[in-house]
Amino acid sequence: MYINTIPDWIQYFLKRYTWKGPSSEAQPKVYLTFDDGPHPEITPWVLEQLEHYSAKATFFCIGKNVIEYPDVYARLIQKGHRVGNHSHTHLKGKKTKDNLYLKDVEQAQQFINSNLFRPPYGSVKRSQAKQLSAKGFEIILWTLIPGDWDSTISPQKCLENIVFHLQPGHILVLHDSEKARVNMEYVLPRLLQHCKNKGWELAMLP
Template sequence: MFYFTKTPALLKKVYSSCIWSLSPTAPVVYFTFDDGPHPQATPFVLDQLKKYDAKGTFFCIGKNVIEQPEIYQRILSEGHAVGNHTHNHLNGWKTGNKAYLENISTAGEYIRSNLFRPPYGRISPFQIRQLHQQKPPYKIIMWDVLSADFDTEISGEDCLQNVVFKMKRGSIIVFHDSAKAWDRLEYALPRALAHCQKEGLRMEVLPQ
């Protein structure tokens, strides 16, 4: 499996209308969580965020919001942000434009947010333009640090190292509150949060 744990500058340039990181001037990083809500992983994430006085942004799948409404409401009630991650975790490169945009719209009936993250990070220039033309326009959120907790061939320690050695002020960091990521998430997330706290970094929600 090939992927970048630190997003290359060239990729950011090609998709320059997407948001890859925020201003590095303040001691702030942004933890984000994809694919939930999940009955085991998401409550764990919420408990850890509370423990370390951190806030996160959850890019939710619409069908999972329907299946886990109490957990979704807990995300909101505890002061975290949410974003749209499509209704069925669709790959924009493999889905027709009309079907892809309609799937995002369906998710938007349950996820009230102008933040959007494409599953797998795969989205076409046309799809980006269409989302930017919505009213209100979507902010398309990518990342500059990938924990790679979805990769079953690496360890939780590997995920932790991906985060602590590659993040910087303003970094947008990706974890997954999903069954597939659980073993690595459980190990890496609390240690990454503790590291940020020790380094004096605030962990805040992405601005909407």
């Protein structure tokens, strides 16, 4: 199981990771992120929704998907969104030897130009994180993960998870992937409308 929201004490102990983004009362911002793309149908759909609300987001892409769908990747950038590295083959850091893990991230980096890295499954060893930081990566985790990929959660419940917890400064994770499609496609337009009603800007990570 995963945790919907990350408690403050965990964020405090794991200070080397980024859990939140900048926000102020005058300019409240929410940081929407999408993992596991690009996907040939789902990612373009997400881009349309974002454009409709003048929202920006950060897409943590998998290197091998970028190779497979270079046009979709190019569109992300052309539309003014930010990209991040989500590894080449989506390895679980805690189950992978450091040198293999680093190699996988570096391989993705040949196709993804970004200093942002999000470990797949949020799983990364301290030694791996240290080496990635030394290479100039900022490691981005999240504040809120509503479980859009989890088919045991209904789209309504997934939206509830978001609306109940979401606050300015939060980094929110959704997925432009097949697995998350049903929940994400229900949640995204409603989430965008919710933020608009609240007066929160949807921004890409700084």
